[in-house]
Amino acid sequence: MALPRELVDLTDTSPLELVERDAELNHLDCLVRDCADGRGGVVLVAGGVATGKTELLYAFAERAAERAVVLTATGSRVERTLPLGVVSQLFHSVAVPAGVWERVTGLLEEGMFTAALSDPESETVEHVRANVVNGLCSALVEVAGGRPLVIVVDDLQYVDVPSLQLLLFLVRRVRTARVGVVLAEGVGPVQARPLFHGELTRQARFRRVQVAPLTEAGVARVLRGAGGLAESVHWLSGGNPLLVRSLLDNHDATGAAFHRAVADCLRRGDPLLLAVARCLVIAGPGVTVAAVAQVLAVEPDAVVGALDVLAMSGLLSSNGFRHEQAVAEDMPASVAADLHHRLASLLHDRGEPATEVARHLVAAGRAEAPWAVQVLCEAADRELVADQAQTAMSYLELAADQCADGPRRASITTRLSGLEWRLNPASGARHLNRLTAAMRAGHLAGADASTLLRNLLWHGRMDDAGDMLELLDGADEQYITALWLSASYPTLRNRVPELPVAPQRGIDPRVRAAQALHAVLTRGPVEEAVTGAEQVLQSTRLDVMSLAPLDNALLALIYADRLDKAAPWCDLLLQEAAARRAPGWQAPFAAIRAEICIRQGDLPQAERHARAALDHMSPQAWGVAIGVPLATLLMATTAMGKLEDTAALFTQPVPPAMLQTRHGLHYLHARGHYHLATNRLHAALGDFLYCGELMRAWDLDLPALVPWRTSAAEVYLRLGKRDQARDLVEEQLGMLAAGPSRSRGISLRLKAATSEEPHRPALLKDAVDQLQAAGDRLELARALADLSTVHQALGEPSRARMAARRAWHVAKGCRAETLLPANEDHLGGSAATALSAAERRVAVLAAVGHTNREIAGKLYITVSTVEQHLTRVYRKLNVNRRYELFSRDDQVASHAHDPVAPRR
Structure with a gap:
């Protein structure tokens, strides 16, 4: 601050300025006056660290020097064991007559010699003989030369024992002498020199002065x-x-100078003050006295005393330590680590939550205790429930580093890799070599082994993945892996035997999702696959282990042409991944959402989601899977006519192994369409045919996956090779399951282009119906444009104009106007009969496909009113169907793409 x-x-x-010390100075001044009257005494000035005791003594000594001889000395921590060091200071603080000094020198030498033979810290031993003490005290009085004598000693807690014994000898005799003694000490957590203080406080003329902040x-x-x-x-x-x-x-x-001042305060006092302050900062709020005492291996009373001193020094408030950052910055890393480790052990022994214990273990950087790894793993689980992935990752990092058990360490490392994927997918690859070695050593099995396999393949390490396949054990994992390889990495599928019977654990979302995707890619949009995918999406919570099953379930719905089901689920998962701050999860869901949008013809949203997917993860983190979002982005920008943007995307290098995966099929298909848009017909045909070659070889030849045949047929038509185009279209139509679908709509549009003119209108109208039902606006615009061209060729300008206007408005809605020529001939014409404002509003909504109930809701009128308006509109414009509204009134057509302001 x-x-x-x-x-x-x-x-x-x-x-x-000496502030708020008037009362204290008055007490000391009284001592001087009493001394002058022959009534000596002793005053003990006490207070917290750096509360101004020394300044008070200085101010008093200056005032007292006017009326008395003042001798001063200061105790020192480093001279605490120097016998008679403080007494020597007293004699050195004034001019001592030569004769007296000679005598004092001899007494000091004798006293130091005898004191050196005793324990310097013991108060029960007589360190200096009585004759020496008596001689030195007499010399002190003699130095005063008949004037009152005031002895001032600061930092009493550091005064050597022989000097204390001499001061006590003197204090016992001041009652009737002209001698005053002023002692100052910093209050400590434990009473320093208890025998001295006990004797001192028993004196009749003893007073205590407390210095407060x-x-x-x-x-x-x-x-x-x-x-x-x-x-x-x-x-x-x-x-x-x-x-x-x-x-x-x-x-x-908050600056360094102030922090140093705080540290200086703590260092001035007893070492326990600094230790307690550090422990408070490390332990955090709520730590008990007993816990601090146990961590520091001291008595609880000592901790209570230290807390009192910190409070009276102004360093501790009712809310805790005032300047934790200052203490933390001053603390050596080794000291902090040791305190954290002691606290972790204490908390564990007391049965505290694993998260509290783990926090201190990570801060200590040590987890060698037998219980530590388990606690770290439990804490990681709890943090993940609260979506604290970064914290959980730090716990698993330490657990993996400290775990001595090979299989367990490999399992922990697998979990750690998954968490890193969630936060920063690029960093997850750093564990692959260690995990690969662990699997070769037999330390990785089950779902963890499958996870490693998926990560290796994702990063294009096909050879390593093949080796791991040989080590994969367990029928369940082999079954799931076989299905998964068939769907995404078909070049390796023969390395794992495909089991004829599904495992009993059919409820496992990994099994259901793999079965659903495999079924759709090999047998088409079968109902059980759609149902299975929905069950996975409904019953599975998003986490590290469920990411792959959820992805597979969404892809199964997409490839089954069930975009209406896939889109809302994908939106929910995207929102959840964003709310849980997991870019590694957002990226794949954004890529899937982009794929849904491109199949719905929503080009702007497809571009937005594809770019978001590539922003959430770096190209290196995407690995071979980059083919999907990159392909979607290529398709969207190409269809919107952003050919320069599309060309720039090809500068992005892709892993060579990508073309050995399902992801590469999307990329080849998108690249082919860019070549087609730029009139590089043979390059486009090469991409489409190569895509088909791979799909046939991999038994993934599903039009809903990649419609390479109709794409190649478009090239053949541009090259004037109608027969080749017709063969491909017929072949694709023969592969489709019964019922309407997006793939059928695309195929019918191309079939019309390969058919004779009289048959084209019916085929194109069927294509329009299929594509409108499927919700693909881009392909719908293309089919309508083709229908317009056919009607024009057949001499039906009114119908041509109607189809062209619909094509134009649909294309404009999905930002694909460049695909269609703006033909004014097709946009002209106007009905002679004017519609009322109310009729026009209803007509506009009906023209773009809204039902009567939807129109009623948008305009806040009844369904009956809508029907009445439409009856009059049909009569005025002489039409029988809604789609004919475009050709009968310019005002209806020109407003069909504008928002309609509802009446209220």
């Missing part, structure tokens, strides 16, 4: 006129004077 620049004017190099009013006084900032500064600093100074100097609570 940056502070306003108003604080710049408040910054100088002088110490902070600044209040908000005190901070306002420090800011000298910028009182409006007091609340922010006080909150950030906790009233700690050192932190207030840092904020004034640097104006930023």
Whole structure:
């Protein structure tokens, strides 16, 4: 948090003004007055770290020097075991007469010698003989030269024991002496030198002065006129004077300087303060005193004491530690890792949730405990339920790295690869070599082995995939793999025996989806395949393992010409993948949605979804499957006349192995249509015939998959080879199942082109009906355009004009106007009878195919009113059918593609 620049004017190099310390100074001033009256005493100044104790002592020493001789010393952590070090400082703080100094030197040397023979930390041992202590105390009084003597010692917690024993000797005798002792210490989590403090506090003339952080009013006084900032500064600093100074100097609570000031505060106190602060930051909110004590291997009372000190130092608020980032930045990585590991063990022993334990294991980067791998896997499962894939991935990454069991490590790595696919498909391939080695070692089996096989094939590693097929075990996996290879990677299907009987686990979505797709591609749109695909879509939740079955189910519906069923399911899955932030799932569903759109003739949406599919995954991540979205994009841009955009797409390299897969068929077909659009007829014919050659060889010769025959027939017609075209069209018609379909509509349109003129109108009208029912607007526009041409050739201009207008409006709706000539002759003509506004609105909607009920809903009128309007429209325009409305009134035709504003 940056502070306003108003604080710049408040910054100088002088110490902070001594604020809110009047009461404390009064206590100390009283001590000096009492000393002058012969009534000595002792004052202990206590407070949290960096709360201004030292500044208070400095200010007091300056005032006391006017009335007394002041001797000062400061304890030091590094000199804590130096015998009589603080006493020596006292003598060095003033001018000592030569005779006295000679005597003091001898006493100090003797005291240091005897103290060196004892435990420097023991308070129960007499470190210095009584005669030495008495001699040094007498010398201190003698130095005062008859004036009151004030001894000031800062950082009492670091004073050596021999010096403390001398101070106690002196304190016991100040009651009737002109000697005052002022001691200052930083309060610690555990009472330092308990025997010394016990003796000190029993003295009759002992007083304790507590130094607290600044209040908000005190901070306002420090800011000298910028009182409006007091609340922010006080909150950030906790009233700690050192932190207030840092904020004034640097104006930023998030900067390195302020963070160093926080670290300095913690280091000034007992080492346990820093350890507790670090543990609080690592453990997070809600950690208990008992947990901190166990992690740090100290008594709970010590932790409570440390928390009290942190609070009285302004570093800890009721909401927790004020500056966690400062502590975290100052903490060595090894210390943080060790704390995380200790916390993980503690939480596990207490039965805390796996996610809490795993969080600390990952932060520690260690999981060598026997229970750790299992906890990480359980935590990953829980995170995935909440769609926290990135977190789950970090758990599995550590589990795989630390797991010593080969099969289990391979299984974990497979799951990790699937998660990486969800987030960043390009990174999932990094595990393929390790998993391939694991499968060769016999560590990968079942569904995990099938997953590895699919990933190898996806990335075009056909040889490795073939080797893995030899190692695939289990009847279920062999059965599913055989079906899947037949549908998508037919060059390898003979490497796995195709089992004659399906596994008993028919309810498995992988089985149902594979059966449905295989059935459609080998036997056409059989009803059981459509039903099976719908069952998979209805009963399967989107996750890592279900992605492939859901894809296969959607493809089965598409290749069965059931776009009406596939589209809404695909939209739902796309929305879910986006909501769950899974680009690796969005990409394949976007590619499928683009394929649906291209088959519906919705070219703009096909382009949008295909580009989205290629944006969600890089070309490297798409592997051989790039053939599908790239093919759809090629088809869409070609049909919309964006031939420069289409040409640019061919600069995208594709894996050579793609042409060994079903995905390559789509690519060849799309490339052929680009060649056809650019009048490269022989290149187009080559692509279409090669596509057919592959489909025949692979037993995937299904017109609904890729209608290569009708595409090749178009080329033959352009080359003037009608017989070859007719043979291909008839062959394709003979392959189609009974009933209407998109494939039949396309075939009938080409059959009409190869037939004699008198037969063409009926064939084209049948094609129009088939394509309109199938919902393919692009092919419908082509059929209507051909019908217009036929009527014109047969001398039926009215019908030609009607068909041409319908073709034009349908083509314009799907952005394929460049496929059709804008023939003004076909667009002319007008009915003599004018329609009312209400009649025209109904006529427009009827002309584009809406039912009476739909028209009633759009215009907010009754069905009966619609029927009455249409009766009058038919009579005025002298027509009998809806599609004839285009040829009878320019105003109806010209508004047929415009939105109709409903009446309310």
